[in-house]
Amino acid sequence: xxxxxxxxxxxxxxxxxxxxxxxxxxxxxxxxxxxxxxxxxxxxxxxxxxxxxxxxxxxxxxxxxxxxxxxxxxxxxxxxxxxxxxxxxxxxxxxxxxxxxxxxxxxxxxxxxxxxxxxxxxxxxxxxxxxxxxxxxxxxxxxxxxxxxxxxxxxxxxxxxxxxxxxxxxxxxxxxxxxxxxxxxxxxxxxxxxxxxxxxxxxxxxxxxxxxxxxxxxxxxxxxxxxxxxxxxxxxxxxxxx
Amino acid sequence: xxxxxxxxxxxxxxxxxxxxxxxxxxxxxxxxxxxxxxxxxxxxxxxxxxxxxxxxxxxxxxxxxxxxxxxxxxxxxxxxxxxxxxxxxxxxxxxxxxxxxxxxxxxxxxxxxxxxxxxxxxxxxxxxxxxxxxxxxxxxxxxxxxxxxxxxxxxxxxxxxxxxxxxxxxxxxxxxxxxxxxxxxxxxxxxxxxxxxxxxxxxxxxxxxxxxxxxxxxxxxxxxxxxxxxxxxxxxxxxxxxxxxxxxxxxxxxxxxxxxxxxxxxxxxxxxxxxxxxxxxxxxxxxxxxxxxxxx
Numbered sequence: 001x002x003x004x005x006x007x008x009x010x011x012x013x014x015x016x017x018x019x020x021x022x023x024x025x026x027x028x029x030x031x032x033x034x035x036x037x038x039x040x041x042x043x044x045x046x047x048x049x050x051x052x053x054x055x056x057x058x059x060x061x062x063x064x065x066x067x068x069x070x071x072x073x074x075x076x077x078x079x080x081x082x083x084x085x086x087x088x089x090x091x092x093x094x095x096x097x098x099x100x101x102x103x104x105x106x107x108x109x110x111x112x113x114x115x116x117x118x119x120x121x122x123x124x125x126x127x128x129x130x131x132x133x134x135x136x137x138x139x140x141x142x143x144x145x146x147x148x149x150x151x152x153x154x155x156x157x158x159x160x161x162x163x164x165x166x167x168x169x170x171x172x173x174x175x176x177x178x179x180x181x182x183x184x185x186x187x188x189x190x191x192x193x194x195x196x197x198x199x200x201x202x203x204x205x206x207x208x209x210x211x212x213x214x215x216x217x218x219x220x221x222x223x224x225x226x227x228x229x230x231x232x233x234x235x236x237x238x239x240x241x242x
Numbered sequence: 243x244x245x246x247x248x249x250x251x252x253x254x255x256x257x258x259x260x261x262x263x264x265x266x267x268x269x270x271x272x273x274x275x276x277x278x279x280x281x282x283x284x285x286x287x288x289x290x291x292x293x294x295x296x297x298x299x300x301x302x303x304x305x306x307x308x309x310x311x312x313x314x315x316x317x318x319x320x321x322x323x324x325x326x327x328x329x330x331x332x333x334x335x336x337x338x339x340x341x342x343x344x345x346x347x348x349x350x351x352x353x354x355x356x357x358x359x360x361x362x363x364x365x366x367x368x369x370x371x372x373x374x375x376x377x378x379x380x381x382x383x384x385x386x387x388x389x390x391x392x393x394x395x396x397x398x399x400x401x402x403x404x405x406x407x408x409x410x411x412x413x414x415x416x417x418x419x420x421x422x423x424x425x426x427x428x429x430x431x432x433x434x435x436x437x438x439x440x441x442x443x444x445x446x447x448x449x450x451x452x453x454x455x456x457x458x459x460x461x462x463x464x465x466x467x468x469x470x471x472x473x474x475x476x477x478x479x480x481x482x483x484x485x486x487x488x489x490x491x492x493x494x495x496x497x498x499x500x501x502x503x504x505x506x507x508x509x510x511x512x513x514x515x516x517x518x519x520x521x522x523x524x525x526x527x528x529x530x531x532x533x534x535x536x537x538x
Contacts, residue, residue, distance in 0.1 A: 052448060056538060074453075077538065082450030092445045096258035108254045109451050 002066065003027040004161060004192050005051060010060035012046055020046045022217045024060070028194070030160075033187045033206050036196040038214035044196035045089065047214065048163050051194060052086045053077050065160070082110050085159035087167045091150040093138035099125065099149050100134040106157040124152045127182070129175075143170035151179055155186060162186060162193045168202060180205050251459035256446055257439045260463070267431050267464075271471025271518060272478070274424045279479035279514045281417035286507040288410035292403050301372065302395040303379075307364040307387050318387035319364035325382055326366065331374035338365040417514070424518055425525045428468075432460055432529040447537060457530040461523050468522035472515035480511070 005028040012021040021043045028034060036044045049055045050062055053069065062069045065080055072080075085106070093102050100121055107117045125131045128148040130141075138146055147170045154162060162183065168176035176199070184206050187193045195202075203211060213220040251257075305322060309315040319337060326335045338346075343362055351360075370376065376394060383390045436443065443456055487502065503511070 054448060054538065074535070074538070078447075078450045078452045080450075081448060084450075086448060092441070094442050094445060096442075097255060101254065104254070105256075105446075106449050108250065109446070109449050109455075111250075 001029055003063070004030045004032075004065065006061075006063040007050075008061040008063075010050070010057045010062050012043075012050060012055060013058050019058070020217050021050070021057075024219060026212065026219065028192060030192055031187070031190055032192050033184070033209040034192075034194045035203055035206070035209050035211045036194060036214060037198070037200065037203075037211060038220065040198075041216075042214040042220075043217040044214055045165055046217075048086075048165055048194065048196055051161070052084050052163050053081050082106070082157070083160040085154035085157065085162045087147075087150050087154045087162075087164035089165040089169070091138070091146050093146060093149060093153070095138055098135045098137060099130055099141070102138065102149060103152045103156050106153060110157055112157075120156060121152075124156055128152045128179075144172065144175060147171055148175070148179070151182070155182065155191075158186075158189075159191060162191050164193070164195045164197075166197055166199075167195060168197065168199055176202065177205065249455065249458035249462050251451070251455045252462050256451065256455070256459060257442055260435075265431070265467070267427070268467050268471035268474070270427050271424060271468050271522065272475035274420050274427075275472045275475030275515050275518045276479045277475075278417040278420040278424075278518070279476055279511055280482060281413045281420065282514055283479070283483045283503060283507070283511055285410040285414035285417065286510060287503050288406045288413070290502065290504050290507065292406040292410070295399060296396070296403055299395040299399045301370040301374070303368050303370060303376075304393040304395070305366040305368065305383055306391045306393060307366070308389040308391065309363075309387065310361055312361070315364055318390070319366065321386045322383055322390065323366050325386060326368050326379075329379065329382070331371045332368050332379070333371065334367070334369040336367045338367065421517070421521060425521055428464065428522045428525040429529050432464070432526045433533065435460060435463075436530065436533050443534075444537070447534075453531055453534045456534060457527045460526050460530045464522050464526045465519060468519045472518045475518075476511075476515040479514075483511075 007024045007026050010021060010024040011019045013019045024047065036047060038044055046055075050057060050069075051064070053064070056062075056070055060070075065083060067076060067080060094105070097105070103121045103124060104117050107120060112120075122131070122134070125134055128151065130145060130148060130152070133141060133145065138149065141149065147167065151164070151167060154164065164183070167183075168179055171179065180202055183193050183195065187206075187208075203209065305326070307315060307319045307322060309318055323335055323337050326332045340362070343365060347362075370379070376392065380392050383392060446456065483503065490502075
């Protein structure tokens with residue numbers, strides 16, 4: 001099977017600083033669910049930045065949707081990005097837009113007809129419990145509501161690849177469970193999901209997930225033990241991660 | 243502008259709306275278009291004035307027969323006139339009558355008949371064909387009347403014409419420099435907009451927005467701003483041109499009254515605001531695309 005993403009000895013540095021990612025090699029198959037774990041500064045967000053095409057690798061070869069990202073022309077990237085949904089750690093909602101318009105943005109950028117946009121957005125806002133706040137500006141929403149809004153925006157266009165950076169950091173355990181359930185459902189429908197998280201208690205909720213630990217910019221367990229950890233009673237690791 | 247012209251990025255407010263009138267840009271564009279329109283009007287007006295007078299003077303000569311002996315003067319005058327009429331390069335030979343000479347001198351010497359006390363030169367107006375050899379003609383005239391002087395009208399008009407042409411050139415150059423200044427201001431304004439909305443643009447990019455849709459949004463907004471500014475500046479300039487035109491018409495001096503705006507000149511003036519808007523749009527698009535090229 002052609003991998004959705006493949007990293008081959010990938011390195012990343014910002015400017016002239018030391019590398020924040022070193023010798024990253026793994027493959028992400030279509031339909032996989034991957035948890036990225038590791039301490040702060042391990043490189044989880046940097047790895048996600050490569051995946052949502054905010055950066056090109058500074059060395060090595062990174063292939064996404066069959067495209068060599070290091071060599072791809074800029075003009076090819078927007079179409080690839082429209083296949084990716086991202087939940088940013090700091091949400092990055094557009095403050096001048098209402099909750100409805102924020103969620104509608106990926107569909108509108110994708111050129112979806114407005115009638116279809118309205119139906120989809122209303123439904124998803126209802127699902128994340130923000131139907132009554134459809135006209136609210138993000139700055140008037142609580143942290144948890146903003147996070148749910150960011151997640152709604154990330155999944156509205158049914159992306160092929162969903163990336164989430166600490167997506168449950170600001171929500172209560174019940175909502176965290178519901179959001180993870182949403183990710184899981186999308187994954188079951190074929191979306192490849194990558195979640196960077198500190199919340200290790202979430203890992204068992206997706207039994208089929210692969211777990212990859214990063215530490216100081218490197219994959220922490222070259223032999224794969226942590227990426228495919230021995231299954232605790234309720235956890236079943238699956239999916240190849242290299 | 244109606245919604246048909248609105249790019250999708252503006253319709254759905256990818257970036258916060260900003261009221262154009264609250265920024266300095268429309269006023270700066272108005273000022274630039276105002277000055278540039280005046281510059282182009284001055285350039286075209288002076289140019290057409292110089293052209294018209296130059297055409298009038300081109301080839302016009304006056305031969306002055308200066309002969310102190312009153313017996314010889316008519317003979318020399320008639321001989322020179324006859325020679326000129328027979329010359330293949332000369333046409334429109336006309337000997338000025340004494341009454342006509344008196345009329346010319348009246349502003350300086352008064353109405354008294356001074357013909358007996360003041361020796362008057364005889365004068366012959368003529369027109370040279372294009373490419374006529376003035377030196378050859380002068381030699382032929384001098385052979386018949388050694389004291390004769392040929393006054394080539396174009397020769398005395400030349401310095402004035404040169405000055406007017408230089409002034410016209412400077413006015414047009416000023417208009418071009420104003421266009422360059424407008425472009426520079428648009429670049430700065432667009433960069434400021436890009437900087438102000440840097441975060442939003444980054445998010446739009448990460449969601450797959452094309453550079454062209456961000457550029458179209460900036461272009462659309464700038465088009466409205468530039469259109470308001472350019473129309474205001476142009477209308478003010480036209481009002482000034484009409485006022486100055488009326489004042490010049492009252493002066494009635496050669497070059498000044500000849501400096502009118504021909505019909506094509508007004509059409510050219512209309513190109514100033516249109517050009518300013520087009521320049522603003524092009525510069526804005528180029529600036530956005532160049533800036534975005536530095537991002538991934």
